[in-house]
Amino acid sequence: MKSNIARITLVFFLLLLSFANFVFADIKTFVREYTYYAGDEDSKNSSRIISLREVKRLLLEELGTYLESTTEVQNFQLTKEQIITLTAGIVRTELVEEKWDGRTYWIKAKIQADSGEVIKAIDTLRKDRQKTKELEDIRKKSDALLKENERLRRELATSKGEKKKKDTKAYKKTIQDLNATEWFEIGSHYNNAGRWKEALDAFNKAIELNPQDADVYYNRGIVYGVLGNHKQAIKDVNKAIGLNPQDAGAYIKRGFVYGLLGNHKQAIKDYDKAIELNPQYAGAYINRGIAYSNLGNHNQEIADYNKAIELNPQDADFYVNRGVAYGSLGNTNQQIADYDKAIELNPQNAFAYSNRGIAYRKLGNFDQAIKDFNMAIELNPQIATYYARGLTYRELGNTKQAIKDYDKAIELNPQIPFAYLARGIIYRELGHHSRAIKDYNKAIELNSQDSDAYYNRGLAYGDLGNYQQAIADLKIAARLGDESAQEMLRSRKIEW
Numbered sequence: 001m002k003s004n005i006a007r008i009t010l011v012f013f014l015l016l017l018s019f020a021n022f023v024f025a026d027i028k029t030f031v032r033e034y035t036y037y038a039g040d041e042d043s044k045n046s047s048r049i050i051s052l053r054e055v056k057r058l059l060l061e062e063l064g065t066y067l068e069s070t071t072e073v074q075n076f077q078l079t080k081e082q083i084i085t086l087t088a089g090i091v092r093t094e095l096v097e098e099k100w101d102g103r104t105y106w107i108k109a110k111i112q113a114d115s116g117e118v119i120k121a122i123d124t125l126r127k128d129r130q131k132t133k134e135l136e137d138i139r140k141k142s143d144a145l146l147k148e149n150e151r152l153r154r155e156l157a158t159s160k161g162e163k164k165k166k167d168t169k170a171y172k173k174t175i176q177d178l179n180a181t182e183w184f185e186i187g188s189h190y191n192n193a194g195r196w197k198e199a200l201d202a203f204n205k206a207i208e209l210n211p212q213d214a215d216v217y218y219n220r221g222i223v224y225g226v227l228g229n230h231k232q233a234i235k236d237v238n239k240a241i242g243l244n245p246q247d248a249g250a251y252i253k254r255g256f257v258y259g260l261l262g263n264h265k266q267a268i269k270d271y272d273k274a275i276e277l278n279p280q281y282a283g284a285y286i287n288r289g290i291a292y293s294n295l296g297n298h299n300q301e302i303a304d305y306n307k308a309i310e311l312n313p314q315d316a317d318f319y320v321n322r323g324v325a326y327g328s329l330g331n332t333n334q335q336i337a338d339y340d341k342a343i344e345l346n347p348q349n350a351f352a353y354s355n356r357g358i359a360y361r362k363l364g365n366f367d368q369a370i371k372d373f374n375m376a377i378e379l380n381p382q383i384a385t386y387y388a389r390g391l392t393y394r395e396l397g398n399t400k401q402a403i404k405d406y407d408k409a410i411e412l413n414p415q416i417p418f419a420y421l422a423r424g425i426i427y428r429e430l431g432h433h434s435r436a437i438k439d440y441n442k443a444i445e446l447n448s449q450d451s452d453a454y455y456n457r458g459l460a461y462g463d464l465g466n467y468q469q470a471i472a473d474l475k476i477a478a479r480l481g482d483e484s485a486q487e488m489l490r491s492r493k494i495e496w
Helices: 044-068 071-076 080-088 115-126 129-156 161-192 196-209 214-226 230-243 248-260 264-277 282-294 298-311 316-328 332-345 350-362 366-379 385-395 399-412 417-429 433-446 451-463 467-479 483-491
Strands: 027-037 093-100 104-114
Touching: 027 044, 044 071, 044 080, 044 093, 044 104, 044 115, 044 129, 044 161, 071 115, 080 115, 080 129, 104 115, 115 129, 129 161, 129 214, 129 248, 129 282, 161 196, 161 214, 196 214, 214 230, 214 248, 230 248, 248 264, 248 282, 264 282, 282 298, 282 316, 298 316, 316 332, 316 350, 332 350, 350 366, 350 385, 366 385, 385 399, 385 417, 399 417, 417 433, 417 451, 433 451, 451 467, 451 483, 467 483
Parallel strands: none
Antiparallel strands: 027 104, 093 104
């Protein structure tokens, strides 16, 4: 019987952050109040915007003080200010209660966060220089706007005539920009959480309030790209580059969108430009390496990963990417060495265990492969490791467990044809030909060019004595290039 093992390809895009599936710790809640005394130029809305920024600052300082005391964050060797900056991109400030009497605005707000999640997210963010810089810029912009707002309030207390009109206009502009900054932060929070439509709504509001902020355009462009609106994504990132042509991050984001479109050569041009503007940006080399991988240039891919690791040797994901590249070149031993390093740097990296399991399976070390797959599933039950573990259990002769794993893989993603194919093969081996054919039908429905599915369905129909359908399937498999089908038909002198 023909052996059928579908190849798993893992591609790691290091542009988008994901904070899901962290180890849960105690939920921490911080509550603060703030009172704002409105001036003549203030409305409820302006008072609310200023108060929200101030109470948010107080809450982040309190959360930052708590996190600074934890052993995990101390190991990151960050200052309290850096902790506060990074945390602002992770947690969300919730309005609990507000009161407005026309002169005084009172607000109560809270931050509620799983400390384990926040610490893991800080660890991820601190390694992303571009994202860290973006968060630092947001905070600096917000602080500067608050200081300017306070200065203008003092000026307005005594200014008259044309100066008062000018100061009032400037004051309203600071309020509008503070509001835009708030919506940008909200959008960034939703973006990091993978809540794309909510992120899009927030970025739209930020752009409506401040249409000259390049950061908002390229962040909205990424969201459009993820949602499949690539034309608008390119338009947004082009706008961001037009507003700030010296921003390396904008070129990286446009390169990412071109990658989504399959235009990897154009993506590489953008990554080249990003590296020209900022040769120390490790993420640019990683993304360019991924683009070279998609073009099949694995040697250049590895060269880029080497540079990224040189710039940031503590990022576990970089080693995972290089491990995948070495696997593409057939260098399984170096592949495993990179996964070992990734796990050493981050023992919670489920992808490193999953990929190392695949490498061990390739070497025939099935017991170690199962151990790695088990660990990957324990750390992240949603990744596509069940299929790989199912293949390994089949190699060990444990068909019952293999079927259970294929069932789980299909439950998590009903659109993966190779899981149906693999399950169908086992059903046929067990003599369940009708169930096997049902799985092959589904595999063909999802991928009509899969010669393996036609070949195996042909064998199953032959087992049932339906030789007409068996020959029809074998002919399709042969036309699709399946050598076993071609040989079988040739031996029976049947044309295809």
